Structures are given as structure tokens and as C-alpha cells.
Amino acid sequence: MDGVINKMSRMVTQKYLAIHVLHFIAGLSRLPDLYRNFKQQDYMRIFGVCRSYLQSARGTQSITERRHTPTSERSSITRNEEALPEYVYALAHHVIIFWYMSLREHDRGELKEYITSCLIYTDANGMDVIEDQGLVTIDMMDRIDCEPESGKWYSGGTADTANDAADTLRPFMSTDGQLTELHRLVGLLLVSTQTSLRTGKTIVTIRRPSGTALRMIEKGRAHVTLDGDHTDFLAVMPTDPDGATYGTIAIPKPSSALETRSIITLPQDDAVRRAIEAFDRTSALDSHKTGVIYIGERQTDEDRVLQNVSGSPDYRELLRGLGDLQLLKGATFNTQGLDRSDDVDGEFAIVWRNQVTEVVFHVTTLMPNSDDVRENTAKKKRHVGNDHVNIIFNNSGGQLDFSTLYNMFPGQLTYVYIVITPSARTSFVEARTENMTLDKRDRFYGVQVVASPDYPNVSPAAEEKVVSGASLPGIERFFGVPIFLAQQVASAKAFGGKVRE
Structure with missing residues (x-):
């Protein structure tokens, strides 16, 4: 990995690659087997990359100015990166936090001063300045150092x-x-x-x-x-x-x-x-929600899809890997709108969290069905229809793009779908039945992020990627978190606000 990190550190002058590089580094922080032999200079290169992109984002005065930057015709997200310097800025802080959490305790002590310097810049008056997101990052580093054992963290945000x-x-x-x-x-x-x-x-x-x-x-x-x-x-x-x-x-x-x-x-x-x-009442956790919808064979309308109470074996395996099953009744965490008193939305929710991020999955197959079809659709769509991001497990046998999904689930608030489709390496029937006899490392799925035409698709999976069943839950979370971050940036820009780290 040393050679790869060296190459990444040399790419900082190519600003149109910022999103690609930061996505790669963010993903690497979640794969300890790949960085277990890193030395302090390797970590410094990673934090140095973040520092360079922070400086670049601060120096961006306008979108017009950024368009003078050379672009790569092969890049699927260059236009979005140019239009969203705020996303690069927020993503760089995101990468710093996750890499700091991955450091060994000794390395944290040695590198903390350098990382702090990456968050400081000098203004036109020669004064050192730390922005709000930088202060939150410094506070998080201090909190991690002070509470090294997760069992002592009496905090859920x-x-x-x-x-x-x-x-x-x-x-x-x-x-x-x-x-x-x-x-x-x-x-x-x-x-x-x-x-x-x-x-x-x-x-x-x-x-x-x-x-x-x-x-x-x-x-x-x-x-x-x-x-x-x-x-x-x-x-x-x-x-x-x-x-x-x-x-x-x-x-x-x-x-x-x-x-x-x-x-x-x-x-x-x-x-x-x-x-x-x-x-x-204000969560310090970066708390998100996303819908999970199973589409069965030849299902083409939302009424039929939202009547599903289960799915294929590999769909159920995906649910087990997405997060922990949490009881909703009496829950003290942010259920993102799911009922916590009368099991109206089911007994359980799937939740994934670490020290800084929490994702609540609105799984339609975990929600009870109503006898009336239209009422059932309305009850489930009040959740997934208000989720900006929905995960689609596509066992329909056909290809799904944003237009098809928009026509299937009409609504104004869902901007992004993460579509999982059994790979073309297997037949449709095998993907649902015989394929489950294979080890999940030998089963493959196409994963693609499709977005509304007026929404910036900054995902690494804007073009379809093929992943194994063993990696599927983790890759869904990896693709999801940057999308949530981009959604915050886009919303802040739309309303003239600031991006929350």
C-alpha cells in the first residue's frame, strides 16, 4: 500500500481528482488489514492529502474560477466536484476523523500536533484561524484520546x-x-x-x-x-x-x-x-436515515413492492449485515420517525453506528402490512418516501435506472437510489435459490448509485461496480455515508446555510 499512498499524495495538484482520492482514502480507513503495517510517515501523507484539499477548498472563490482547472474526460464526477467545493471540504474533515480513530494510541500522541496544524490556516492579516469544523475535529480527537475504551463512552450523540x-x-x-x-x-x-x-x-x-x-x-x-x-x-x-x-x-x-x-x-x-x-436534544452523532426496499420478480408498481414482508435468502443476509436489530418500543436513540410506542412501524429497526455516525434503516419488509393496499402503501411511504436515499434490492429480473424507480415510487424527496442487482455471472433463478449454496465470497452483485438529474452524483458507484456478497453490507454503508454528506452540502447550498460536519 505504500506505493498507492505515495501516488495519492502526488495527485493533490490535480484538483479535479479530489473526490476520487478522498473517497479512496475514506474507504481505506475501514480496511485495517490493508494499513496494519503503516508507519507514521504513511499516516502523515494521508493527513497531508486532506490538508491540501482543505487549502484548495478554502481558496476557491467561485465555481467559474474552478472551471479553469484542467478536467479529465474520463471522470464521471468532475463536474460535480467543480460545483461542490464544500463537499470536498466536508469530506476532508470526515476522512481526518475516521483515520484518527483508526490510529494506534501511540501514533495518536505522535501525530496529533501535525493533524491539528492541518486544520489551521493563516488569514490575510497573518492570524491563525481554526474554522468550526476544525474545532469539532480537534475536540473529537481529544475525546477519543481521553476515552480510549469504547465501553467508557457514555454517549450516543x-x-x-x-x-x-x-x-x-x-x-x-x-x-x-x-x-x-x-x-x-x-x-x-x-x-x-x-x-x-x-x-x-x-x-x-x-x-x-x-x-x-x-x-x-x-x-x-x-x-x-x-x-x-x-x-x-x-x-x-x-x-x-x-x-x-x-x-x-x-x-x-x-x-x-x-x-x-x-x-x-x-x-x-x-x-x-x-x-x-x-x-x-441536538445530536452530536451524524445521524442519517435510509430506506431499504425489496423488489421481487416482475414487480413493477409500488403497491405490490410495499406488500412484501420478506425477500430472497441473500436479501435477508444483507439485512443481517447492515447493522444491529434494535427494539423500537421505548427506544432512546433517534429512530428517524419510526414509532417507538405502539409498534406501528414494526417491532424492530436495523441500526448501524460508530463513534461519530449513526444510520437508521427504514426496512419496508420489517414493517407490518395493512389489509387495505392503499393504506399499506401510504404507511410505508411516509418513511421511505421521505428518505433522500433508498437502497433497492432488485430481484425483479430487469434493470432499474432513476427514471424507472421514480415512476415506480413517485415522490419529490428521494434523490438517490443505491441499486443492488444479482450479477450477470449467475442466472436470475440461481441468484434467488441455488446461488445461496455458494459461499458469499463467491456470489456477486452489481451495485450502482442512480441519482436525480438535478442532484450531484458524487458516488464512486455512479457507474456500476461488482462486489461479492461478503462485502455487500459494508460497501452499502461506504457508498451511503458520502451520499448523506453530499446531501447535507446540497441542502445547505439550496438554503444558503453552512454544512454541518
Whole structure:
């Protein structure tokens, strides 16, 4: 892989290849067998590529200016890359985060300063500037370093999971006596403490740009950041400045990008409480939704398709690989509109998540059918019809393009379909039956991303790719995440807003 990375690092001068290169590097971060022998200089080349594209995206003044860049006639997405410098910018941050999570702990410590420098640029006045997405990335790196064991991450993007963890720990009992609660702004961190004055137990809740985490201490130090030293701390109780009785909380040093030049104690009033509750309802996870639709043999209209309650064996195998089966009733995660009280949309949903991204799959075959056909279609389309991206498992025996799918599932909100079709290497019948006797590594599927004509198709699968059954679930997620990112960029441009990392 060394030679490949070297070639990629030399392509940064060819700006029309930015999306291709970043997609490749993003995919590589999910394949540890390919980079297990990387040295620090190899990682630096990867982060250096991201730095170059960030600089290029910042320097882009207009689409017209970008069109003076040489283009490749063979590139299927050159026009989109020229039109979406914001996508290149967001994708570069995405790549940095995922590669940082893949680093060994020792390499993180050695490379963190260099990676931080990749997120800083000098403005026209000679001042160093870190943009919002850069600050979130730096905060995420600090959070990863501070919480190396995923089991200690009491965060699912919002404070709901942290509160669940607090309920599980249940450190306070009636014998703990009076509890004192404080909320303090420490740079970019909102630090909340709940302390038993009698026993000295404290629950520390840290709300930060990259998520919410929880610590429990008893006269010790809550390590919520590594961007400081032993002299940088916040006393749990202001009346105990040295923390000898109630403990301390590590905070970033004043020179940190996370900023702690001032500490502000928030008043104990309803306005602050409502603001914190609103903050907790805003997910720090990059949360997405996508529909999953099975099309059976000779099915050509949405009523018949949405009546399917199951699919072929390889379709069911795909579902098992897409994510985890989560109970909907009483769910505390963002179900993306699926009912969580009465099983109206089924008992379960398929969810995939890591430390920064969550995808909820609206699987039509997991949703119950209604006796009335039109009512059944309406109930299922209120989910998949509002999903900007839908995965289609095409067992119809025919080819599906965007126009065909639009006519089959008319609607204004679905811009992209990821179409999975059993490969031409096998017959239609074999793909549904005998093909399942083969090892999934020996079964092949065509995967193509088809998009609305007015929507930027930035996917590596804009032209059909053939993948094995073993790789199918992972490749669907890999193709999906950049599409979600592009959709955010396109929506932000349409409404004149900013792109959220």
C-alpha cells in the first residue's frame, strides 16, 4: 500500500481528482488489514492529502474560477466536484476523523500536533484561524484520546445515553443527603456537576461539540481532556478550590484550541435549564436515515413492492449485515420517525453506528402490512418516501435506472437510489435459490448509485461496480455515508446555510 499512498499524495495538484482520492482514502480507513503495517510517515501523507484539499477548498472563490482547472474526460464526477467545493471540504474533515480513530494510541500522541496544524490556516492579516469544523475535529480527537475504551463512552450523540448511564450507576442514595448542581462553561465545554455534600460523590457531565460523556468521581480527578497538564483543573465545588474535599475536573490549557481563558458559572434558572435541555436534544452523532426496499420478480408498481414482508435468502443476509436489530418500543436513540410506542412501524429497526455516525434503516419488509393496499402503501411511504436515499434490492429480473424507480415510487424527496442487482455471472433463478449454496465470497452483485438529474452524483458507484456478497453490507454503508454528506452540502447550498460536519 505504500506505493498507492505515495501516488495519492502526488495527485493533490490535480484538483479535479479530489473526490476520487478522498473517497479512496475514506474507504481505506475501514480496511485495517490493508494499513496494519503503516508507519507514521504513511499516516502523515494521508493527513497531508486532506490538508491540501482543505487549502484548495478554502481558496476557491467561485465555481467559474474552478472551471479553469484542467478536467479529465474520463471522470464521471468532475463536474460535480467543480460545483461542490464544500463537499470536498466536508469530506476532508470526515476522512481526518475516521483515520484518527483508526490510529494506534501511540501514533495518536505522535501525530496529533501535525493533524491539528492541518486544520489551521493563516488569514490575510497573518492570524491563525481554526474554522468550526476544525474545532469539532480537534475536540473529537481529544475525546477519543481521553476515552480510549469504547465501553467508557457514555454517549450516543445526545445526553439521553449519558442520562441512561447515570440511571444505571445510581451513585446517589438517600444517605448521601443534599445534592448541589452547577453548570459552568469552560471554553467549548459545558461542564455540569451534581455533588453530594455529605459523601463527596460527584457525577460530572461533559457536553462538548463532539458528544456528551459522563464521569463519576469521589474526591479524585475527572479526566475529561488530555489537552492540559496537572495545573489545569476546575474544582468541583468553588468553596473547595484545591479539590481536597470534593475533587477536581481536568480542563484544557488556556492556549488550547478548545479555549479555557475564562470560566463562566451559569445561573440556576429556568432559562438555563431549557437551554441545556435543547442542547441535549441536538445530536452530536451524524445521524442519517435510509430506506431499504425489496423488489421481487416482475414487480413493477409500488403497491405490490410495499406488500412484501420478506425477500430472497441473500436479501435477508444483507439485512443481517447492515447493522444491529434494535427494539423500537421505548427506544432512546433517534429512530428517524419510526414509532417507538405502539409498534406501528414494526417491532424492530436495523441500526448501524460508530463513534461519530449513526444510520437508521427504514426496512419496508420489517414493517407490518395493512389489509387495505392503499393504506399499506401510504404507511410505508411516509418513511421511505421521505428518505433522500433508498437502497433497492432488485430481484425483479430487469434493470432499474432513476427514471424507472421514480415512476415506480413517485415522490419529490428521494434523490438517490443505491441499486443492488444479482450479477450477470449467475442466472436470475440461481441468484434467488441455488446461488445461496455458494459461499458469499463467491456470489456477486452489481451495485450502482442512480441519482436525480438535478442532484450531484458524487458516488464512486455512479457507474456500476461488482462486489461479492461478503462485502455487500459494508460497501452499502461506504457508498451511503458520502451520499448523506453530499446531501447535507446540497441542502445547505439550496438554503444558503453552512454544512454541518
